[in-house]
Amino acid sequence: MRLFTAAQMREADRLTIAAGTSGRELMERAGAAVAEAVRRMGGGPVAVMCGPGNNGGDGFVAARLLAGHGTAVTVHLLGERQRLTGDAALAAADWTGPVHGASGGVRDCALIVDALFGTGLTRALDGEAAAVVEAINRSGLPVLAVDMPSGVDSDTGEVCGVAVRAARTVTFAGAKAGHFLLPGRTLRGQLHVVDIGIPGSVVAGLDSRLAVNGPETWQHALPSLEEDSHKYRRGHALVLSGPMTRTGAARLAARAALRVGSGLVTLGSPRSAVLVNAAHLTAIMLRPCDGAAELREILEDPRFSVVALGPGYGVGEATREAIRVAGASGRGLVLDADALTSFEGDLAGLASALGGAPAVLTPHGGEFERLTRGADGTRGVSKVERARAAAAHSGAVLVLKGADTVIAASDGRAAINAHASPYLATAGSGDVLTGLVAGLMAQGMPPYEAACAGVWLHGDAGLRLGPGLIAEDLPEIMPAALRGLADKP
C-alpha cells in the first residue's frame, strides 16, 4: 500500500478539481463515507465535532446525511461559523440544524465524530482546541476520526500538542505516512481508506515512493530455488564474531542467515573465541579471523557473497578498518551495532569506508542518532525523511529500527513496517535481523528488497511466536514464515 503526504493529497485534490470534479463534490463523498462508517459502528446518537477547515466540512456533510437517515446528531463547531470559507462554508450552510460550541462538552451521545483537523494541521494544538481534544479523550466514548485523529501530523505521525485517540479512522484516496508512523499508528485505530472519486490515474501519478512494507513490493525478488540447486549456488555469508565474551550475537546472526536460505554460512572468529564458537556450531562453518588483514585474505575466496559485521564486534579503529576492507572487496555488507557506533558522528567516513559496496545499515534509534550526528536532514523531520537523508548521504540502505521500522534506499524509495510484534523487543532480536538481511543478500537479493523482506520476516516470526519469544526462537520459526510467504498469492 502506497502512502501519501498532505502536500501530495492537496495536489491530488487540485488535479481532480481541474479535471472537472468540484471540491464540494469530493467533500460530499468524504462526508458520505464518514456517515457510512458511523452506521457500521452502530449509529447514534452522534456528536460531530467540526473544525475550522475542510476536515470540519466533511463533518458537516456527514451530520446532514446521518440526520437525513434518522440518526440523532448534534453538531459542535470549534471557532466561529462566519469564519468558515470555501467548501467548508458551503457544507455548513447545507446543515440546517443547530450548531453548538465545541467547548461545552458532549452529552447523551454514543459516538463522537472527530472532524476537527485533518491534513491541514500546521502547528501544535493549544488553548480551546487542545481542551476540546482532551475532553473527547476523557469522555471514554468511541471516536471515529475523519482523515486523521486530530492533533496527529499526517506526514510524521507525531502528536502536535495533544491528539485524539480514535477507534477508527476513515481516510480518503490513500493512506498517509502518519497513519503508520508512531504514535499516529496507535492513535488512529482501525484504518479505512475510501475512494472519493480522485481518479486512479491522479493517485498513480503522485510522486510517492513511500509504502507500507509488504510482500507485494519485494516478493518478486525473493531467492527462488531450482529443482537441481546446489548449496554453492545459494550464496555464502560471512558473519564476523566478537571476542571471547561477546560471541553470541554473531552466532544468532549466522543461524538466521542459514535459516533464511543462505547455502553456506561461515563464522569468522577471533582465535581467542574459536573454541567457544566451535562448541556451539554445527552446520555453520568456522574460520579464524583476527582483524582486517586476515579478513582481506578470507575475502580473496570469491564464493563469499556477503559480510555481516557489528553485533558484539567492538567499537574502534580495528572495526573501521575491517569495514574498509569489506567495502573495498565489493561484497554485500550488512552493518549493525558496533560497526555503526565506530563511525559515531561520521556518516561521511562510513560512506567512504563502504566504497560504494551494496550495503544495509541497521541502526536502532540511539545508534542512528550517534551515527548521523551533524549530518544534514537527519534531524527534526519525520522518521522517513531522516532515514532517507542518511541513505542518500551514505549510499547504503537504511533500516531505522523500532516498532515502526523504516527502510529507506538512497534513491528515495522507503517503506514503513507495521508487520511486527512488540515481543520482538528482546535481547539479540536485532542480531537475528542482521543475519536475515545478510542471508537474503547472500542469495542475490538486492539490498533494498533484502532489507524490506528481512524486516518483514523478522516481524512475521515475532507475530508467530508472541509472548515468551527469545531471539534464539526467531531463526527456528523461519521455515514456517517462509512457507507462509510462499503460499501468499
Ligand SMILES: NC(=O)C1=CN([C@@H]2O[C@H](COP(=O)(O)OP(=O)(O)OC[C@H]3O[C@@H](n4cnc5c(N)ncnc54)[C@H](O)[C@@H]3O)[C@@H](O)[C@H]2O)[C@H](O)CC1
Ligand atoms: N482529497 C482529499 O483527501 C480531500 C480532503 N478533504 C478534507 O479536507 C481536509 C484538509 O482540509 P484543510 O482545510 O486543508 O485542513 P484542516 O481542515 O485539517 O485544518 C485547516 C484549518 O485548521 C487551522 N489550523 C491548523 N492547525 C491548527 C492548530 N494547531 N490550531 C488551530 N487551528 C489550526 C488552519 O488555519 C485551517 O483553518 C482533509 O483532512 C480532509 O478531511 C476534503 O473534504 C475532500 C477532499
Ligand SMILES: [K+]
Ligand atoms: K480529524
